[in-house]
Amino acid sequence: MEEQHVRRPPWGPPPWARARGEEGAGPRWPWRSTLLITVFVLVGSHFAAGQQEGGRTAPDVFARVLLVLACGQLLWRVRRPVPVVFGTTATTAVYLGAGYPYGPVFVTVAVACFGAVVAGHRRAAWTAVGMLWAAHVLVGHWLYRWLPPSGDPAASWGQEGVIAAWVAAIVAFAELVRVRREQWARERAEQAQAARRRADEERLRIARELHDVLAHSISVINVQAGMGLALLDSDPEQARAALTTIKSASKEALGEVRQVLGTLRAPGDAPRTPAPGLDRLPELVEQAASAGLTVRVEGETPRLPPGMDLAAFRIVQEALTNVVRHSGSRHARVRLDRTDGPGDTGGPGDTDRLAGSAGSDGRGGPALRLRIDDDGPATGADAGGGGNGLAGMRERAAALGGTIEAGPRPGGGFRVLAVLPLTATADEEADR
Known part of the structure; x- marks a missing residue:
């Protein structure tokens, strides 16, 4: 039987998303990726603030706390994807409502949304990003009068369209990955089923071969053994011939059994002796x-x-x-x-079939x-x-x-x- 290997797709489950029980401790904590995202968001927000001077509130301690809080929630994105996607959305909405500069803070929402969709929580992900966009519209077109920075004008609808397109792109990409992973899971299940079917067919073939070899030889041996016992005293020569036949039949049976077992031990090698034929x-x-x-x-x-x-x-x-x-x-x-x-x-002669x-x-x-x-x-x-x-x-x-x-x-x-x-x-x- 040939051993079947299932190929893992390039965007299959990441190493930290192993199923619970495979290594005895459940999914791993994504420390490294979360740390990299945190550094990227903090540094990127600092540069974004320099590009938006005069239009947005300068980042302070509270802004950095919000950024770290949004990034820190991503540690739970594998274990608790739904609370994480809503938590990062709420934190980002507070950050934008406080008038802080636009920037990489949206990355936290994108990563959380991606994890929720891939984990199968599509409704939660769509609801969360919809709430974020609604909150931005509410702040940019109504609450901006009472929120910092002072004198901030209303946001343009073109900007809202850009944000909506950005949100839709994130969710669409996450949906694409989800569909691909489901397809991969189906392919893996089909390959496993095909491998089991091939194994069953091979097992049946081997059982059939062994039955055919042993049933015939043992039947001959049984008949000759009975004959030998019956003639042992009265006709020793005939008994000797029966024993000779038993020896020959058993030798042949052993040879064919070895051939079948040799195929099992070395499935890639050609059989040493040809299979019997007519x-x-x-x-x-x-x-x-x-x-x-x-x-x-x-x-x-x-x-x-x-x-x-x-x-x-x-x-x-x-x-x-x-x-x-x-x-x-x-x-x-x-x-x-x-x-x-x-x-x-x-x-001819085949009339009474x-x-x-x-x-x-x-x-x-x-x-x-x-x-x-x-x-x-x-x-x-x-x-x-x-x-x-x-x-x-x-x-x-x-x-x-x-x-x-x-x-x-x-x-x-x-x-x-x-x-x-x-x-x-x-x-x-x-x-x-």
Whole structure:
């Protein structure tokens, strides 16, 4: 399984905005940024006062206290964004109402508004900046007669328009960042869900591989072990042959299990041995023969891409395993056919197929048909494989866009019929 890394966007959550509990102490206090803002506001206001001499009241101790108070509230902008945005707005309104020079004091409102919007408190941020603009209009056009500095004329409506545009720009930028962060959160959730889905699919694939390998080999070992025990005294040579078969089957099973586990340990490396395919059908027939099952293979083995070749082999392997485990028949037939269209029935002798089966992939295209038959009778209620084997076959076929039909044959016995579509891409890959 490949490890998935979620990329953090450039304007995602800042380091001081970590969720509570990640490091055990909640969000960090933004000391550094608040200190920098405080220095910038105090120094900038001093220079702004020099540019506005005669029009505004010169900054005094009270002005500096208001500036420090407005900046100091920003320490709580992560933990308490709503009180901070209203607090900085009120402090700035008092500062302007006292007639002090315009300047960087608006930065405190901008930072507080930004934090509130990004934290999801949009209404509070819009209300606070609206109150600030209303307070400025009230002071600049009505209360200016009774507020310092004396003789200060009414503010121009053009200046009010500039302030309104400035406020709207701040809120619009904060909204843009909020939308981007919500989009990032959705993308992160989708990536996490996709990673979980890939992990589930990989886990299912591994479980299916292990089941197919172990079920077949252990079935052979179980049959041979029973035979060896029965013949141990009466026919030692036959018992020796059964033990030899057990050794061979267990060795092969261990090799395939190691291959699956090796893929888990080194997901980026190519497998050391090729995955099994239909070219190993003769080996499968020999293993079934050692378990007392005679298998006749009909049709030519086609060239398939690796994924489909593995799925076809596992389907045949699981079907024969079910015959060994659940059928009283000692004979089975495997037929392979390539069909080219809906009118192709899949070869001669295919007249008693299961109800609802088709000769092609159901969409009119070419398909590979695998048919595994036995003559029965069933030896138990779970004949045909009512457990994970049949489900695994269906999953393999469905992953390739194919179908699996399994059930009793009209003339007796059991049949597994797999139809795997052969797309143009698969044909080209197989021909390489």
